[in-house]
Amino acid sequence: MQEQSRYVVGIDVGTKNVRCVVGYADAESGVPKIVGVGEAPNSGMRKGVVTNLAGPAEAIDKALESAERMSGHQVNAATVSINGSHLLSTKADGMITVGTVSNEVTTDDVLRLEEVATTGKVPQNREILEIVAHSYRLDGQDNIKDPVGMTGARLEIKANVVSGLVPHITNLQKSAEMAKVDLSSVVPSVLAASQAVLTESQRENGVAVIDFGAATTGVAVYEEGDLQHLAVIPMGGQNVTNDLAIGLRTDPEVAEVVKLAHARFGGEALGEIEIKIAKQTYKFNQEEIDEIVQARYEEIFEAIAKELKRAGRLGKLPSGVVLVGGAAKVKGLVEFAKDQLSVAACLGKPSGYSGASDEVKGVEFSAAVGLMLLDSMDVPQHAKSLAGARDVTKKAGGFLKNIFARFK
Numbered sequence: 001m002q003e004q005s006r007y008v009v010g011i012d013v014g015t016k017n018v019r020c021v022v023g024y025a026d027a028e029s030g031v032p033k034i035v036g037v038g039e040a041p042n043s044g045m046r047k048g049v050v051t052n053l054a055g056p057a058e059a060i061d062k063a064l065e066s067a068e069r070m071s072g073h074q075v076n077a078a079t080v081s082i083n084g085s086h087l088l089s090t091k092a093d094g095m096i097t098v099g100t101v102s103n104e105v106t107t108d109d110v111l112r113l114e115e116v117a118t119t120g121k122v123p124q125n126r127e128i129l130e131i132v133a134h135s136y137r138l139d140g141q142d143n144i145k146d147p148v149g150m151t152g153a154r155l156e157i158k159a160n161v162v163s164g165l166v167p168h169i170t171n172l173q174k175s176a177e178m179a180k181v182d183l184s185s186v187v188p189s190v191l192a193a194s195q196a197v198l199t200e201s202q203r204e205n206g207v208a209v210i211d212f213g214a215a216t217t218g219v220a221v222y223e224e225g226d227l228q229h230l231a232v233i234p235m236g237g238q239n240v241t242n243d244l245a246i247g248l249r250t251d252p253e254v255a256e257v258v259k260l261a262h263a264r265f266g267g268e269a270l271g272e273i274e275i276k277i278a279k280q281t282y283k284f285n286q287e288e289i290d291e292i293v294q295a296r297y298e299e300i301f302e303a304i305a306k307e308l309k310r311a312g313r314l315g316k317l318p319s320g321v322v323l324v325g326g327a328a329k330v331k332g333l334v335e336f337a338k339d340q341l342s343v344a345a346c347l348g349k350p351s352g353y354s355g356a357s358d359e360v361k362g363v364e365f366s367a368a369v370g371l372m373l374l375d376s377m378d379v380p381q382h383a384k385s386l387a388g389a390r391d392v393t394k395k396a397g398g399f400l401k402n403i404f405a406r407f408k
Helices: 054-071 107-118 166-178 189-197 200-205 237-248 252-262 286-310 333-341 363-378
Strands: 006-013 017-025 032-041 077-082 088-097 126-138 141-144 154-165 182-188 207-212 217-223 226-233 272-277 280-285 321-324 345-347
Touching: 006 054, 006 166, 006 189, 006 363, 017 054, 017 363, 032 054, 032 363, 054 166, 077 166, 077 189, 077 363, 088 107, 107 126, 107 154, 126 166, 126 182, 126 226, 154 166, 154 182, 154 226, 166 182, 182 189, 182 363, 189 207, 189 217, 189 226, 189 321, 189 363, 200 207, 200 217, 207 286, 217 286, 226 286, 237 252, 237 286, 252 272, 252 280, 252 286, 272 286, 280 286, 286 333, 321 333, 321 363, 333 345
Parallel strands: 006 077, 077 182, 207 321, 321 345
Antiparallel strands: 006 017, 017 032, 088 154, 088 226, 126 141, 126 154, 207 217, 217 226, 272 280
């Protein structure tokens, strides 16, 4: 292995499943090649947060085992997703006087400015996961993207601060440690998915990524290249499955198969449908299935619309919405999203990597691929491979603020 090449790892810890992607980042191409993929059912989580440490630890271990076997690499550190309605984004601003004699802005000045901007804006029981600088202002000059190296006396910032509750982050870290994995970074699932499926033009024009998970639905709004709003709704695909199980008077396992195979949003009457599961045949009424599924998705989209309205972007997204996550695989959901939100809609397609693994091409792997891509961005080019635990220092101005040091 070349000295500057390394393995990069993303682990998406979902309420129902843990998905792991291992990539090999070659120093010459800079594009990670996927060399390992793993997936395992999860337990011990509710609506995106850990309720029993042993469940996610076991699921992470099993998913990693599959990915390690495929890649031939032992994983000791990874970028990991976090989820749950405790995740919030908050607007922040601040001002400092540039500290150097020459009035040249340094990285230390930017870090000090971020600290000033977030002090008092984020409660002590919340951990800052990311600071997205929308713009800097230096001695009256507006819309500066990176002030480092510029000269001036008064430096200001307008930013979006993404934070989560400390106990939930700590419990996630403990579960990962039980599986013998160090956290390089912790990233909200919907932001990780955005990294894998969005283009620069979409981010500039205005777009929302909607991450339909089993128990949560994440919403991330981008405009002018930056994150404008983030929220997580405590409803997801499992709520639809549970409604079907109750309405059709069947098991949740059967309801899940019915949802993915036969759920529709409108269409001509079909009467009764048959489905065979484990040598047993079930019969259900198509209209009843459609009615149950549509009712719950309407409720979820009402909550999404409220978040878009809160962000001031309802019906005002030129690039529309991009749907990701396992619960986005229901037939007809794209057209339904267009009707519900009055904007363009499409399914997200993970990109930015090489490798021929068909497994990661599905919308359910968007977050895991995005985490792997962020892991490749988050480590300096001269960093060691993941064969040993990494101590990555916090960087200023990047997409992601590394919080590994905060856990130490």
